[in-house]
Amino acid sequence: MKLRPKTGHLIFQPLDTLFTMxxxxxxxxxxxxxxxxxxxxxxxxTPFVLQPHFSVNDKEGRMTNGDYTEELxxxxxxxxxxxxxxxPRLGTDYTVDDTTHALTMMFNLDPDTAGYVRFTADFIxxxxxxxxxxxxxxxxxxxxxxxxxxxxxxxWPMRTDLLPWxxxxxxxxxxxxxxGSSNIPDADSVYQWQIYxxxxxxxxxxxRDFWCRGGEKARNLRVEQxxxxxxxxxxxxxPKDNTAELQVLAFKLRRxxxxxxxxxxxxxxxxxxxxxxxxxxxAYVVNRKGGxxxxxxQYFDIEILYSRGDGHWWHVTHGTRGEVPRSMFPVDSTMKxxxxxxxxxxxxxxxxxxxxxxLTIGGEALVGQFPIIEREFEE
Amino acid sequence: xxxxxxIIPKEVAEELGLKKYRYGNDNDGYLANIGDLAVYGVEKALxxxxxxxxxxxxxxxxxxx
Numbered sequence: 229m230k231l232r233p234k235t236g237h238l239i240f241q242p243l244d245t246l247f248t249m250x251x252x253x254x255x256x257x258x259x260x261x262x263x264x265x266x267x268x269x270x271x272x273x274t275p276f277v278l279q280p281h282f283s284v285n286d287k288e289g290r291m292t293n294g295d296y297t298e299e300l301x302x303x304x305x306x307x308x309x310x311x312x313x314x315x316p317r318l319g320t321d322y323t324v325d326d327t328t329h330a331l332t333m334m335f336n337l338d339p340d341t342a343g344y345v346r347f348t349a350d351f352i353x354x355x356x357x358x359x360x361x362x363x364x365x366x367x368x369x370x371x372x373x374x375x376x377x378x379x380x381x382x383x384w385p386m387r388t389d390l391l392p393w394x395x396x397x398x399x400x401x402x403x404x405x406x407x408g409s410s411n412i413p414d415a416d417s418v419y420q421w422q423i424y425x426x427x428x429x430x431x432x433x434x435x436r437d438f439w440c441r442g443g444e445k446a447r448n449l450r451v452e453q454x455x456x457x458x459x460x461x462x463x464x465x466x467p468k469d470n471t472a473e474l475q476v477l478a479f480k481l482r483r484x485x486x487x488x489x490x491x492x493x494x495x496x497x498x499x500x501x502x503x504x505x506x507x508x509x510x511a512y513v514v515n516r517k518g519g520x521x522x523x524x525x526q527y528f529d530i531e532i533l534y535s536r537g538d539g540h541w542w543h544v545t546h547g548t549r550g551e552v553p554r555s556m557f558p559v560d561s562t563m564k565x566x567x568x569x570x571x572x573x574x575x576x577x578x579x580x581x582x583x584x585x586x587l588t589i590g591g592e593a594l595v596g597q598f599p600i601i602e603r604e605f606e607e
Numbered sequence: 608x609x610x611x612x613x614i615i616p617k618e619v620a621e622e623l624g625l626k627k628y629r630y631g632n633d634n635d636g637y638l639a640n641i642g643d644l645a646v647y648g649v650e651k652a653l654x655x656x657x658x659x660x661x662x663x664x665x666x667x668x669x670x671x672x
Binding site: 266 | 625642
């Protein structure tokens with residue numbers, strides 16, 4: 229009798245599986261602080277871990293329900309990114325745990341680059357050998373940003389009194405744009421010096437502002453003292469790519485005579501004898517510490533006058549030493565003769581201008597100093 | 608200013624399950640970032656002996672370990 233088989237079918241209920249990826253101690257996105265050069269977070273300090281989880285729920289109860297992550301096979305991590313312009317290396321930049329299949333990333337992406345991380349694996353259904361494919365992928369990115377805590381600092385005092393006889397020559401007023409505690413490089417900064425004039429700020433112009441010897445668009449402004457009278461200047465500075473962080477620092481500089489005393493000595497001719505041929509007087513200026521100021525005529529307009537005692541004053545000289553010949557002496561021996569001096573503070577060096585046009589000689593501006601007050605007596 | 612990195616004692620590292628993934632040891636503590644402590648609480652970690660460090664100090668610590 230012929231065998232007559234009848235085919236039956238064993239129906240397997242498909243496994244109920246769940247695959248998840250835990251992002252531990254970090255995230256796939258990074259931030260790079262261009263100001264400080266720090267990564268947030270820096271994976272080289274606190275690595276980022278991706279831990280796959282694979283769990284199974286068998287409705288037929290042939291398999292034990294639970295976690296089967298360690299049973300995954302053909303596990304492949306693919307990490308695509310730029311690390312110092314190169315691909316990340318297994319063992320150096322990232323590691324993979326052979327048991328848990330966890331990926332640990334110790335690398336930082338290059339700023340403003342993107343990549344991805346991918347995990348693929350197989351799970352073999354032990355009931356009949358079916359292969360279940362697992363695929364997970366996520367982009368990686370690093371965004372460059374700057375945490376702005378901008379400030380403008382200077383060691384130069386806000387107010388500077390410049391004694392004319394303590395000539396500093398050309399001074400450098402330094403400022404520095406900072407972000408947090410770091411200096412912002414000059415290439416990434418904008419500096420603009422301004423002066424307050426006619427109730428408004430305007431940019432410093434070396435052709436008009438003779439005291440400026442350079443640096444009006446840099447962080448070191450060079451100022452020549454002999455041209456400084458009274459100026460209020462300020463530096464505006466900002467990071468090149470962030471004008472909203474504009475910072476301002478102002479400085480006041482003035483030509484300042486402080487306390488001084490002027491006096492005169494009659495060196496010759498205080499008493500006139502028949503043989504006295506001349507009378508000589510010397511004016512001088514004493515600073516507040518009592519010392520004589522050298523070459524005071526450089527800082528003061530000093531005029532020496534002479535009188536025969538008749539109330540009329542004769543101009544003798546501009547300078548510290550005045551000399552009068554005997555021919556000038558009073559003819560009447562009962563009369564006294566006198567020297568007098570007039571000391572007036574001088575302006576800084578100023579350009580000569582006519583109708584607003586600065587006079588020049590050989591291309592150089594013509595400058596001079598002038599007494600700051602009028603001469604208050606009549607000859 | 609809040610720091611981004613912390614040295615946390617081993618007890619805290621154990622509670623957070625961090626020991627395997629962070630630089631450090633039981634004696635010196637473990638290097639964690641502020642994200643690691645987000646759920647646990649920075650204040651609580653500080654109370655348990657954690658200390659704030661700068662990024663530079665963190666780099667030195669990681670290098671030493």
